[in-house]
Amino acid sequence: MKFTIHQSSRSGGRLVNQDRVAYSYSKNALLLVLADGMGGHQRGEVAAQLAVTMLTSAFQRAAQPELPDVVAFLETEIMKLHEAIHQLAKNRELPETPKTTLVVGILQHQTLYCAHVGDSRLYHFRNGKRLFRTEDHSVVQLMLQQGKLDAKSMLQHPDRNKIYNCLGSELLPTIDIAPPSPLKAGDQILLCSDGLWAQLSDERMQDILNNGLGVAHSVPSLLDAAERLGGKDMDNLSAIGVQWETKAEQPLTISTLDMSLAQSHTILGLAAPAASSSAARAADLDEEDIERAIAEINAAIKRSKY
Numbered sequence: 001m002k003f004t005i006h007q008s009s010r011s012g013g014r015l016v017n018q019d020r021v022a023y024s025y026s027k028n029a030l031l032l033v034l035a036d037g038m039g040g041h042q043r044g045e046v047a048a049q050l051a052v053t054m055l056t057s058a059f060q061r062a063a064q065p066e067l068p069d070v071v072a073f074l075e076t077e078i079m080k081l082h083e084a085i086h087q088l089a090k091n092r093e094l095p096e097t098p099k100t101t102l103v104v105g106i107l108q109h110q111t112l113y114c115a116h117v118g119d120s121r122l123y124h125f126r127n128g129k130r131l132f133r134t135e136d137h138s139v140v141q142l143m144l145q146q147g148k149l150d151a152k153s154m155l156q157h158p159d160r161n162k163i164y165n166c167l168g169s170e171l172l173p174t175i176d177i178a179p180p181s182p183l184k185a186g187d188q189i190l191l192c193s194d195g196l197w198a199q200l201s202d203e204r205m206q207d208i209l210n211n212g213l214g215v216a217h218s219v220p221s222l223l224d225a226a227e228r229l230g231g232k233d234m235d236n237l238s239a240i241g242v243q244w245e246t247k248a249e250q251p252l253t254i255s256t257l258d259m260s261l262a263q264s265h266t267i268l269g270l271a272a273p274a275a276s277s278s279a280a281r282a283a284d285l286d287e288e289d290i291e292r293a294i295a296e297i298n299a300a301i302k303r304s305k306y
Contacts, residue, residue: 001028001256002245003107006215008267009238010223012230014197018045018100019193019238021269022052027065027259031056032105036120037098047085047098047168050293054081055104056266066259070106071177074115078102078167079174081136085168088293099168103134103191107244108184114178118166121197125188127161128210130202132181137165137174176258185245188215192222195237199226215241217233239273 008251009015018037023030037044058097059067067073081102098306101118114122119136134231139162159275187208197205200222209218219241226237 001025001030002253003030004215004243004253005030005241006219007238007240007267008223009269010227010236012227012234012236014234014236014272015063016045017295018048019195019236020045020048020052021191021238021240022056022136022267023240024056024059024063024264024266025254025256025263026060026063029059029063029066029108030108030242031059031063032107032122032189032242033102034191034238034240036101036118036236036238038100038168043096043098044100045093045098045156046088047100048087049083050098051081051100051102051167052268054084059263063264065259065263067106067212068110070108070113070180074104074106074113074177074207075175078104078115078117078173082167082173084293089159089168091293097168097170099166099192101163101166105191105242106187107189107242109187110183112181112183112189113183115178117173119147119163120193121191123188123190123192123205125190125206125209125245125252126184126186128206130206132178133202134176134178136163137176138163143218183244187244189242189244190222190239192239193235194236194238195230196222196226196234197248199229199234199237209241216241240269 005021005023007021009017009019009021022033022034025031033052033055037048037049041262057079062073071135086097099121103120103122104114112124116122116134117137119138121134123130124132150219167173190205190209205222208221211218218237222239223237229233259284
């Protein structure tokens with residue numbers, strides 16, 4: 001398995017970056033995770049941080065050297081994450097449960113698997129053309145599907161930022177799992193938050209990704225272009241870009257050929273520092289709280305099996 005990868009997250013015009021990104025890989029599998037903490041709710045960054053922490057940890061335990069059942073992994077671990085967010089809120093006695101969107105990609109055995117909740121997206125490009133894009137769990141996307149709105153009107157609709165499906169909500173989330181898709185050498189996978197895709201058309205993304213300089217250059221270029229268009233009041237923006245089975249060696253090319261069957265590596269994207277001390281306190285997430293919430297959820301699941 002060989003791939004080139006780059007991830008980045010920026011605050012945009014906000015005091016706190018509530019986006020989180022991460023990837024983890026074993027000898028035969030690669031996990032990509034992007035979570036966008038919901039800014040209209042308290043401590044969305046807590047839910048997003050819990051998302052990347054739990055999913056990468058679960059992947060490390062299960063992918064030795066590959067996941068035996070990718071779809072079951074996605075369904076089980078994402079639902080476990082939803083319950084852990086509620087448990088964390090209970091443990092901390094938070095007045096409101098943190099909420100986050102989530103998009104996950106898994107690349108294994110020349111196949112792409114994808115799951116998402118909310119409006120963070122995954123794109124699959126080949127030869128400069130889009131093969132696949134997740135469908136947002138948003139009010140305007142639902143109106144489009146019902147024939148109440150056209151694609152152009154979606155961009156200016158007052159409810160364009162409203163979503164009806166997320167992790168941490170009172171209702172159980174709907175986990176949208178796309179059909180597996182075969183991968184070919186040179187394919188590009190992009191995960192991004194709405195802070196990025198709301199500013200750039202699919203065609204503009206394709207142009208930037210196909211600049212011939214690799215994802216180490218194209219991912220920052222995507223963020224730069226979105227920031228220029230979004231201005232000083234724009235949302236947080238984040239992206240993970242992967243080029244699969246690249247032939248030319250680049251500085252960020254990773255080969256798992258020499259990894260042992262039990263090895264795995266995780267790289268958590270670092271959020272930009274908060275702009276104020278009060279924002280920094282709001283973004284704080286105690287690792288002991290995370291571990292406690294995870295342990296309590298796992299114990300509850302174990303008890304339910306007997």
